[in-house]
Amino acid sequence: MQQDKEYVGFAALPNQLHRKSVKKGFDFTLMVAGESGLGKSTLINSLFLTNLYEDRQLPEASARLTRTLTIERRGVEIEEGGIKVKLTVVDTPGFGDSVDCSDCWLPVVRFIEEQFEQYLRDESGLNRKNIQDSRVHCCLYFISPFGRGLRPLDVAFLRAVHEKVNIIPVIGKADALMPKETQALKQKIRDQLKEEEINIYQFPDCDSDEDEDFKRQDAEMKESIPFAVVGSCEVVRDGGTRPVRGRRYSWGTVEVENPHHCDFLNLRRMLVQTHLQDLKEVTHDLLYEGYRASCLQSLARPGARDRTSRSKLSRQSATEIPLPMLPLAETEKLIREKDEELRRMQEMLEKMQAQMQQSQTQGEQSDTL
Amino acid sequence: FENEELRNLSLSGHVGFDSLPDQLVNKSTSQGFCFNILCVGETGIGKSTLMDTLFNTKFESDPATHNEPGVRLKARSYELQESNVRLKLTIVDTVGFGDQINKDDSYKPIVEYIDAQFEAYLQEELKIKRSLFNYHDTRIHACLYFIAPTGHSLKSLDLVTMKKLDSKVNIIPIIAKADTIAKNELHKFKSKIMSELVSNGVQIYQFPTDEETVAEINATMSVHLPFAVVGSTEEVKIGNKMAKARQYPWGVVQVENENHCDFVKLREMLIRVNMEDLREQTHTRHYELYRRCKLEEMGFKDTDPDSKPFSLQETYEAKRNEFLGELQKKEEEMRQMFVMRVKEKEAELKEAEKELHEKFDLLKRTHQEEKKKVEDKKKELEEEVNNFQKKKAAAQLLQSQAQQSGAQQTKKDKDKKK
Numbered sequence: 001m002q003q004d005k006e007y008v009g010f011a012a013l014p015n016q017l018h019r020k021s022v023k024k025g026f027d028f029t030l031m032v033a034g035e036s037g038l039g040k041s042t043l044i045n046s047l048f049l050t051n052l053y054e055d056r057q058l059p060e061a062s063a064r065l066t067r068t069l070t071i072e073r074r075g076v077e078i079e080e081g082g083i084k085v086k087l088t089v090v091d092t093p094g095f096g097d098s099v100d101c102s103d104c105w106l107p108v109v110r111f112i113e114e115q116f117e118q119y120l121r122d123e124s125g126l127n128r129k130n131i132q133d134s135r136v137h138c139c140l141y142f143i144s145p146f147g148r149g150l151r152p153l154d155v156a157f158l159r160a161v162h163e164k165v166n167i168i169p170v171i172g173k174a175d176a177l178m179p180k181e182t183q184a185l186k187q188k189i190r191d192q193l194k195e196e197e198i199n200i201y202q203f204p205d206c207d208s209d210e211d212e213d214f215k216r217q218d219a220e221m222k223e224s225i226p227f228a229v230v231g232s233c234e235v236v237r238d239g240g241t242r243p244v245r246g247r248r249y250s251w252g253t254v255e256v257e258n259p260h261h262c263d264f265l266n267l268r269r270m271l272v273q274t275h276l277q278d279l280k281e282v283t284h285d286l287l288y289e290g291y292r293a294s295c296l297q298s299l300a301r302p303g304a305r306d307r308t309s310r311s312k313l314s315r316q317s318a319t320e321i322p323l324p325m326l327p328l329a330e331t332e333k334l335i336r337e338k339d340e341e342l343r344r345m346q347e348m349l350e351k352m353q354a355q356m357q358q359s360q361t362q363g364e365q366s367d368t369l
Numbered sequence: 370f371e372n373e374e375l376r377n378l379s380l381s382g383h384v385g386f387d388s389l390p391d392q393l394v395n396k397s398t399s400q401g402f403c404f405n406i407l408c409v410g411e412t413g414i415g416k417s418t419l420m421d422t423l424f425n426t427k428f429e430s431d432p433a434t435h436n437e438p439g440v441r442l443k444a445r446s447y448e449l450q451e452s453n454v455r456l457k458l459t460i461v462d463t464v465g466f467g468d469q470i471n472k473d474d475s476y477k478p479i480v481e482y483i484d485a486q487f488e489a490y491l492q493e494e495l496k497i498k499r500s501l502f503n504y505h506d507t508r509i510h511a512c513l514y515f516i517a518p519t520g521h522s523l524k525s526l527d528l529v530t531m532k533k534l535d536s537k538v539n540i541i542p543i544i545a546k547a548d549t550i551a552k553n554e555l556h557k558f559k560s561k562i563m564s565e566l567v568s569n570g571v572q573i574y575q576f577p578t579d580e581e582t583v584a585e586i587n588a589t590m591s592v593h594l595p596f597a598v599v600g601s602t603e604e605v606k607i608g609n610k611m612a613k614a615r616q617y618p619w620g621v622v623q624v625e626n627e628n629h630c631d632f633v634k635l636r637e638m639l640i641r642v643n644m645e646d647l648r649e650q651t652h653t654r655h656y657e658l659y660r661r662c663k664l665e666e667m668g669f670k671d672t673d674p675d676s677k678p679f680s681l682q683e684t685y686e687a688k689r690n691e692f693l694g695e696l697q698k699k700e701e702e703m704r705q706m707f708v709m710r711v712k713e714k715e716a717e718l719k720e721a722e723k724e725l726h727e728k729f730d731l732l733k734r735t736h737q738e739e740k741k742k743v744e745d746k747k748k749e750l751e752e753e754v755n756n757f758q759k760k761k762a763a764a765q766l767l768q769s770q771a772q773q774s775g776a777q778q779t780k781k782d783k784d785k786k787k
Contacts, residue, residue: 037517058522065529099473099526147414152435152436152469153470173518173549179617249622250628252621260618
């Protein structure tokens, strides 16, 4: 076959995509959750090389006794090599602080769902030019290194959010653990996650045509989940060696970016360099779609809402969608389930009554005989 | 018997009563000592490891999981010996502390346990035939409270729990797993904790500074509270010696190196200097408080409204009589109630019996009536049958007569024709 010497030019597509995305910029919402004192803020500062928490006030123990969870958002624009990223970090101060932590995770679930609702509304609107994506793309969940694995509170939180957000479990302050302790704890956590059927973010498999090095790196990274991290805002300058970001102890210095000391590099590479886009895609294609489907399904069922609002949803205008509709999806489902139960119980009751009557008449007959 | 003024006399020779302390020591040593430590802290914080490290031995135990439904206390006793001194050591652990989602009741089992040991001692003390010298004292002498090394402040659970325990036991707060706190952060963390304890009115154990021999060391050590400790039973080669340590890729933390952590200080304070004072404080302060509260609850007072001292015996007698009187009254009540119930039941039964009889009579009557009806009908039927038979017979007769006359007629007719 004659080789075609003519050049069409669509090989330039990737470049065009690159230019467009650079121009558009990226936005990413990262949630950090876990008990106080596990190094969350320090890690965020280390990851993005900023100081996001300068003005933070930590409450006293007595103030924490009945502290409820609040959601705090901090935004920062970071730029590197011409690429702009609008990063939003969502914090959950107060998580696990009070003596009674029952249901303390509900505000977080509510928050994540609200972002989905907002997007659903925007997506169904007439003017879709400037949709702001405030959905949470990833949740870094911090596990304590001082215990023996996941605690009941950890499990409760993860189960409440695992179908709604990409979870990446992380062991905070990992410099409390010797290497073999780290391995044991990681294995324990992995086992517990499987036992409790908690779905964490799954790294996609690499393509078979990638080179061996990349595959090896990828496999290593997958095996080191949950990431055991150490964060630091200090740069340690020891005499002869080069300055490193680390924590200085009397017995040595932990280097944050040393892969033998902790998994910080792995986490950063995965979160920022290789999988940021995938996290956004999974959030959009899987988690958001799941939410949207269950929302619309519950609206389309008979008895849930009247005809008029149903037809309204298919020809939309953001202002016409009755606002309280979406949040009630869950309660509608519950109501329907309860109705079903009631109906079943009524049927059973009737059956039992009929039986009783029968046996009564039989009894009467035998009495008279 | 008047209280005379004590006069100071000087001796002209050596009598020998300066051996009294030695006699005391010898006696105590031969009896053996007993010490009870309570370790309060979250699962996995290092309680067992620290005990192993402090006493240079491996106390066997299964590590607990985070899935305990509530807090429970586990006590284990061990016999240790060093030189010629025997120590009966009891270590009490709080299993499941800090794991539940709702920790409102977490402190309760701990308080109950401490009170139970006081109660046991009180009971022994109040016995008529008692053997206090032989008594195995299970009261908690020291409570090591393990604070998690968050670097921020105390947790809310810590505050609540320590407030409930500070009037019942000698609390010694320690920072556990301290090899996670860098030197510059440690000082800030320690002062934050101490100021929080003070501002919330938590009374921790004060190392005694009244006795000259220990005043100095206690004073210097107190400055370092809460002690930041690291525990380890594994040994690592340092130089040419083996030492208890934790080996990290970035360095080795030596447990007994005072630059690395306060383990040595804790051991010094807890065991080598103040163990006896801890026991004494437990008995003279915490136990006395418990005893006083308990007896006041029971109604005992030291002085009556006229400020005359009550004798325990009189009070006891009075209480006893009161109690017996109440018992009797209750017994009477119960007896009366019993009698009443019996009467009620009897009446019920009689009613039921009467009803049964009536029913029986009714049935009998009905039966008889039915029987009579049946017999009447039978008679009627028989009569009818009889009538019928008669009619039948009559009819037959007529028929045969008719036949006969008919036959006769034809015969006559026949004869006439001839």
